[in-house]
Amino acid sequence: MPKSATGRCAVSLCWITGMNRLRRALASLRIKRGDLILLTVLLTVSAAMGILFAVSQPKPEYVSVREDGMEIARLPLNIDRVYRINDSNTIEISGKSVRMTEASCPDRICIKTGAISRSGQSIVCAPHRIVVTIIGDREPSPYDAITNLILLH
Ligand SMILES: [Zn+2]
Numbered sequence: 001m002p003k004s005a006t007g008r009c010a011v012s013l014c015w016i017t018g019m020n021r022l023r024r025a026l027a028s029l030r031i032k033r034g035d036l037i038l039l040t041v042l043l044t045v046s047a048a049m050g051i052l053f054a055v056s057q058p059k060p061e062y063v064s065v066r067e068d069g070m071e072i073a074r075l076p077l078n079i080d081r082v083y084r085i086n087d088s089n090t091i092e093i094s095g096k097s098v099r100m101t102e103a104s105c106p107d108r109i110c111i112k113t114g115a116i117s118r119s120g121q122s123i124v125c126a127p128h129r130i131v132v133t134i135i136g137d138r139e140p141s142p143y144d145a146i147t148n149l150i151l152l153h
Contacts, residue, residue, distance in 0.1 A: 060119040061137040063091070063098045068129045077134065089130050091123075098132060100125065 065073040065085055075083060075093060082092045082101065089110070090102035097117035100110040103125055110125035116134055123132040 059137050060096070060117065060134045062135050063093060064133045064135045065091070066131040066133070069131075074135075085130055086128065088128050089125055091132055098134065099123070100132065103128070 061077055063073075063075040063077055064071055065075065065083075067086070072085075073083070075081070077093060077096050077098065080094045082090060084090050088102070088104040089100060091098055092101045094115075097115040099115040100113065100123050103110050105125055105127035107127065110123050110130070110132075113123045116123055116132075119134050119136045121134050124130070125132075
């Protein structure tokens with residue numbers, strides 16, 4: 001049985017062949033060394049930006065209640081309480097999340113939204129022009145976490 005010469009290629013030869021193939025593939029893609037450096041820099045920068053963004057994300061701290069676009073209350077998210085917003089809407093803060101528990105609106109979308117817990121999430125009661133949003137600790141408050149809502153519990 002004659003041994004095939006092509007089938008047994010030395011490891012170092014395979015490496016060189018592989019590298020040459022890779023180089024040719026890169027050349028066919030018109031990627032130059034400069035492009036690779038630029039690509040690496042861009043990837044590094046975007047990764048760093050991603051980390052920075054994740055670190056700088058404000059922690060969810062408050063529940064902002066808006067009526068007709070005006071903030072009428074800013075409530076601490078870490079204190080479990082039930083607040084009445086108006087004759088129709090009641091919210092409950094519990095376990096660092098907030099949900100609409102009572103609403104007389106016909107669509108009841110606000111109640112169906114369920115509990116929200118992340119910064120930026122909102123519960124909207126369009127018929128009553130109420131928007132409940134969770135906001136981060138770095139957003140300035142005109143109320144210093146004081147509310148003029150009626151505290152139920
Ligand atoms: Zn509603």
